[in-house]
Amino acid sequence: MGSRFRRARARAAAESGFSLVELLIAMFILLLVVTSLTAVLVGASHAQLDADTRFQAQLTDRTGLDKIRREIHCATAVTDTNGNSLTAGTAYTAITVTLPGACPTASGGVTTYSTWCTSASTLTTGDYALYRVTSTALPRPTCGTAGKVKWDDYLQTSTPFCLPSSGVACSGVLKPTSSLPLLHVTLPVNLTGPAAVSGSYNLVDDIALRNGARS
Amino acid sequence: MTDAPVTPRTSAEDGFTLIEVMLALVVLSVGVLALVAAYSSGYVALRHATRVSSATVLADSQMERYRARQYASIALNTSCGASCAEDSTYTGDAAYSSTAQVTGCATTDRTCLPTQTLTGPDGQSYRVDSFIAYSCVSGTLSTSPSVSCSSGQNPVKLVTVVVRRSTGGDWVREQSNFNSLVGT
Numbered sequence: 001m002g003s004r005f006r007r008a009r010a011r012a013a014a015e016s017g018f019s020l021v022e023l024l025i026a027m028f029i030l031l032l033v034v035t036s037l038t039a040v041l042v043g044a045s046h047a048q049l050d051a052d053t054r055f056q057a058q059l060t061d062r063t064g065l066d067k068i069r070r071e072i073h074c075a076t077a078v079t080d081t082n083g084n085s086l087t088a089g090t091a092y093t094a095i096t097v098t099l100p101g102a103c104p105t106a107s108g109g110v111t112t113y114s115t116w117c118t119s120a121s122t123l124t125t126g127d128y129a130l131y132r133v134t135s136t137a138l139p140r141p142t143c144g145t146a147g148k149v150k151w152d153d154y155l156q157t158s159t160p161f162c163l164p165s166s167g168v169a170c171s172g173v174l175k176p177t178s179s180l181p182l183l184h185v186t187l188p189v190n191l192t193g194p195a196a197v198s199g200s201y202n203l204v205d206d207i208a209l210r211n212g213a214r215s
Numbered sequence: 216m217t218d219a220p221v222t223p224r225t226s227a228e229d230g231f232t233l234i235e236v237m238l239a240l241v242v243l244s245v246g247v248l249a250l251v252a253a254y255s256s257g258y259v260a261l262r263h264a265t266r267v268s269s270a271t272v273l274a275d276s277q278m279e280r281y282r283a284r285q286y287a288s289i290a291l292n293t294s295c296g297a298s299c300a301e302d303s304t305y306t307g308d309a310a311y312s313s314t315a316q317v318t319g320c321a322t323t324d325r326t327c328l329p330t331q332t333l334t335g336p337d338g339q340s341y342r343v344d345s346f347i348a349y350s351c352v353s354g355t356l357s358t359s360p361s362v363s364c365s366s367g368q369n370p371v372k373l374v375t376v377v378v379r380r381s382t383g384g385d386w387v388r389e390q391s392n393f394n395s396l397v398g399t
Contacts, residue, residue: 208283
């Protein structure tokens with residue numbers, strides 16, 4: 001009891017610290033640990049950023065498709081930007097949706113021409129972005145018209161729109177008989193560019209032109 | 216100074232006991248395991264969300280096809296071959312009823328197939344089951360019913376689209392009514 005107490009007091013009063021070599025070794029080990037931890041943190045932060053961008057790209061892709069779907073369901077006509085009927089089986093870079101004033105996305109309750117078009121992406125070389133631009137007067141707007149709003153980016157195709165007929169297919173999709181006209185919309189996104197073999201998100205839908213005739 | 220000589224620390228041989236080391240290891244491994252569990256549950260949740268959103272896209276797309284069809288041609292081809300035949304998973308579904316099933320679709324259109332495997336936007340395969348049954352609703356809409364409903368009721372076609380996992384269980388399930396006045 002007495003000796004243990006004395007030894008503890010002696011230790012507390014002792015002034016001998018760590019030697020320089022001990023300190024250097026400790027600091028070296030600390031450096032190793034901190035370096036590897038930093039590497040892990042940087043890697044995780046990159047992965048997080050990548051996942052976040054990917055998630056956003058896919059989300060805007062789905063939102064864009066939803067918006068197109070709602071407009072086409074309400075539309076009285078889907079044409080090219082000159083007002084001509086779409087040629088079956090041909091892929092288009094731009095379509096114009098004619099919205100009567102009662103449609104929720106028509107501006108100010110009057111007939112609205114809403115053009116959906118693609119042009120080169122401002123984020124990645126080789127990719128495309130999807131824009132929507134509207135006008136309440138003729139001529140129908142194009143991607144060159146001022147005031148276009150971007151709805152989707154990182155697109156891997158410049159021609160997302162195609163109208164199949166019962167004889168001419170769009171990417172293998174035919175219009176069934178006794179069916180409304182369908183607009184085949186392809187919106188593939190990939191953050192790593194057109195040459196990438198993985199990481200693709202291929203959003204495809206056949207949207208019914210609900211005010212068309214079933215034939 | 217003091218009567219007991221101070222032992223130089225570097226030459227001391229008393230370290231930690233085995234029990235102490237093992238306790239420290241146990242505490243450390245509990246911490247590490249908790250971290251790993253957090254990571255893996257995050258990964259599983261993310262994967263599940265991806266699959267559900269892809270399955271929803273497919274179910275929406277299938278339902279859109281039914282919206283495009285004429286009322287009379289909303290039907291299934293129940294003898295379309297082995298790839299789309301009704302198996303026990305199909306007939307075991309709550310939406311399936313052999314007496315109410317609307318059949319007679321002749322073509323190979325996607326809307327005619329009771330069961331099919333489609334590729335989702337994420338590149339994964341999904342099994343898409345479609346069910347069509349007559350249902351009776353109140354109101355006056357029918358012109359040519361193929362099924363009898365009680366007085367004051369009219370038949371509609373009830374379409375159910377189920378996108379399911381290969382191992383059973385649903386990713387997503389959608390249902391919509393189609394009446395004979397719309398889509399003639």
